[in-house]
Amino acid sequence: MFISLFGAVESGVIYAIMALGVYLSFRVLDFPDLTVDGSFVTGAAVGAISITNGVPPILATLLALLAGFLTGSITGILNTKGKINPLLSGILMMIALYSINLRILGRPTLSLIRESTLFKNLEPIWDATGIDQAINGFIGLMGVERFPDTWVVLIFMIIVTVLIKLLTDYFLKTEVGLALRATGDNERMIRSLSANTDTLTIAGLGISNGLVALSGALVAQYGGFADVNMGIGMIVIGLASVIIGEALFGTKNIARTTLAVIGGAIVYRIVVTLALRVDFLKTGDMKLITALLVIVALIAPKIITASKENRRRQRKKMALNKKTEEV
Amino acid sequence: MLSLKNIALTFNEDTPDEKKALQDIHLTLEKGDFVTVIGSNGAGKSTLMNVISGSLKPDIGTVAIDGRQVVHLPEYKRSSYIGRVFQDPMAGTAPSMTIEENLAMAYARNKKRRLRAGVSKKRRELFREFLQTLQLGLEDRLTAKVGLLSGGERQALSLLMATFTEPNILLLDEHTAALDPSRAELITNLTGEIVDKFNLTTLMVTHNMQQALDLGNRLIMMDKGQIIFDVSGDQKQELTIEKLLHEFQRIRGKMLDNDRAILG
Numbered sequence: 001m002f003i004s005l006f007g008a009v010e011s012g013v014i015y016a017i018m019a020l021g022v023y024l025s026f027r028v029l030d031f032p033d034l035t036v037d038g039s040f041v042t043g044a045a046v047g048a049i050s051i052t053n054g055v056p057p058i059l060a061t062l063l064a065l066l067a068g069f070l071t072g073s074i075t076g077i078l079n080t081k082g083k084i085n086p087l088l089s090g091i092l093m094m095i096a097l098y099s100i101n102l103r104i105l106g107r108p109t110l111s112l113i114r115e116s117t118l119f120k121n122l123e124p125i126w127d128a129t130g131i132d133q134a135i136n137g138f139i140g141l142m143g144v145e146r147f148p149d150t151w152v153v154l155i156f157m158i159i160v161t162v163l164i165k166l167l168t169d170y171f172l173k174t175e176v177g178l179a180l181r182a183t184g185d186n187e188r189m190i191r192s193l194s195a196n197t198d199t200l201t202i203a204g205l206g207i208s209n210g211l212v213a214l215s216g217a218l219v220a221q222y223g224g225f226a227d228v229n230m231g232i233g234m235i236v237i238g239l240a241s242v243i244i245g246e247a248l249f250g251t252k253n254i255a256r257t258t259l260a261v262i263g264g265a266i267v268y269r270i271v272v273t274l275a276l277r278v279d280f281l282k283t284g285d286m287k288l289i290t291a292l293l294v295i296v297a298l299i300a301p302k303i304i305t306a307s308k309e310n311r312r313r314q315r316k317k318m319a320l321n322k323k324t325e326e327v
Numbered sequence: 328m329l330s331l332k333n334i335a336l337t338f339n340e341d342t343p344d345e346k347k348a349l350q351d352i353h354l355t356l357e358k359g360d361f362v363t364v365i366g367s368n369g370a371g372k373s374t375l376m377n378v379i380s381g382s383l384k385p386d387i388g389t390v391a392i393d394g395r396q397v398v399h400l401p402e403y404k405r406s407s408y409i410g411r412v413f414q415d416p417m418a419g420t421a422p423s424m425t426i427e428e429n430l431a432m433a434y435a436r437n438k439k440r441r442l443r444a445g446v447s448k449k450r451r452e453l454f455r456e457f458l459q460t461l462q463l464g465l466e467d468r469l470t471a472k473v474g475l476l477s478g479g480e481r482q483a484l485s486l487l488m489a490t491f492t493e494p495n496i497l498l499l500d501e502h503t504a505a506l507d508p509s510r511a512e513l514i515t516n517l518t519g520e521i522v523d524k525f526n527l528t529t530l531m532v533t534h535n536m537q538q539a540l541d542l543g544n545r546l547i548m549m550d551k552g553q554i555i556f557d558v559s560g561d562q563k564q565e566l567t568i569e570k571l572l573h574e575f576q577r578i579r580g581k582m583l584d585n586d587r588a589i590l591g
Contacts, residue, residue, distance in 0.1 A: 173444055173445055173446070174444060175441055175444075176441065178424070179435070188413075191402055192380070192419075193406060193488075194405075195403060195432075196403045
C-alpha cells in the first residue's frame, strides 16, 4: 500500500508539470489546446532519442522542452494567423504530431533501460548523502515495513516542479504575463492597450506545450521508455488535474491556483492508483475512471454550492416565519 | 493632431446589401480639441471611431496622428497613441484580474512590455493617487477583482485606464449609454474633468444631445456616412437642442430635395 501510494505521488509530481502547462492554455489563455496529446509524446521522443544518441540527459530534457515550445507555437500560428478555430488547430496539430513523433522515435517504442537518465545520474550523488537511510529510518519508526528504492526521484521532482510553479507565478505577474492573462480574459481590451494578442497567444501556447513536453521527457526517463501512444488522453488527465485541484484547493490568486493544480495532479494519481486496487477494475479502465473523475470534479462543487444556497434560504425563511408568528 | 482625409468605406460592395458607411470624410482636430459626434443610428459614427482606432480599415483615405501616417498600422500598434472607452462597461477591463493589474496593463500602453513585475510598490502608489481622483473609494480596493465592481465603477476605471497615460487621441464611444442616469452623469463629469486636466484631444460619440452640447468645444453631426454639420467655439456654446434639431431638419430636407432633383 505505502509503496503504491509512494509511486502515485512520485508520478503525480512529474505529471504536475504537464498539468501546469494545461493550466496555462486552458485557464490563462482560455484556449482548449488538444496539442497536448501530441506534444507530450514529442517531449518524450526527443528526450529519448537524444539520450540514446549520447546527448547528456539534462541537455536532452531541455531539447524536449524546446521541441514542445515549437509544437505549441505552431498551434498558435494556425489559430491566430490561419484563423483556424482553437479546438481544430489543436486537433490538427495533435494528429500531425503522431506521425512526426513516430519519425522522431524511428519505431513505436524506444527503451531507455540501458541508457543513462537524469534520475540514474543523480542516484550515486544522492546515495552519498545518506538521506535515503535517514528518511527510511524515520518512516520505519512510524510502522512502514517496505521502503521505496530511492527518494531521489520524488525529492528532485518536487524541487523542479516547485521551481517551475514559482517561475510561472512570477511570469504571470510581469507586464508580459499580465497581457497574456488579459488575452484570455478580454482580448479586445488588451488589444486596445497596444498588446499584440497574436504574438501573446503563440508564445503562451509555446510555453504551455514546452512544459507538457518537459513532463513527457521526464516521464519517459522515469518509466524507462518512450512510446508513440503514451500521449493518448493526456489532455483529459491534464484537465482532470486542473479541475480537481481547483475544486479541492481553491483559486484565490495565481500562486494558490498553480499550487492547486500541482495538488490536483497528485490527487488524480492517488485516486487512480486506489481505484485500480479494486479487484474488478483493470488497467484498461483507467480512461473511464479519468472521465468519471473529471465529471465528478465539475459537478460536485455546483451541487455543494446549490445546497448551501438552499440551506441559507431555508434559514432566512424560518427566521421570517418566526418573526411573523411573534407579531 | 488628428487628421482624416478622403476616408471612404463601403460594406458589402456590389451586393444588394451594399452600405456606404463612410463617404469622403475630412476631419482635422487640433491639439486639445474636444469634439462631440452626434447622428442617428447607422450614420457612421461608430464606423468612424473604428477607422481611427484601426479595428476597421478604410477602402481609401488616410489617418494621421501628430503628422504620422497610421492607416497601415494594425490596431494594437495604433493603440499606443489612442485611448479608448467602449459603450459596454464590460469591454474596457479584464474581469478576472485585479484593479491594480488592470491599471498596470493600461500603464504599459505606450511602453514596451517586459519581464518585470507589472505592479511595483512605486506604481501601486501612483495608481492609488489616480484612483483617488475618481472619488469612488476604489483606491482602497486595489486587489479586488474588477468583475466584482458595478457597471458605473468599471466604466470609471475604464475611463481612467484610457486616459492616465495621456494618449495623443481619446476616443469615447457612447461610453455613458449603458449606465443609469446618475452614473452616466458621474462619468460625464469625470470625462470633462479628465479631458481638461490632461488637455486631451478627444472625439466623443453620443446619443445624448444635451451631453453633446455640454461637453467639448466643437460638435459635428453625421448622417448617412457624411459629416453634415460642424460647429465650434462661440457658435457651439449658443446651440440648444431645439436649434440642433431644427438644423438637422433643414440640412436633411435640403438633401432630400437634392435627391428628388436627381431622381426627377
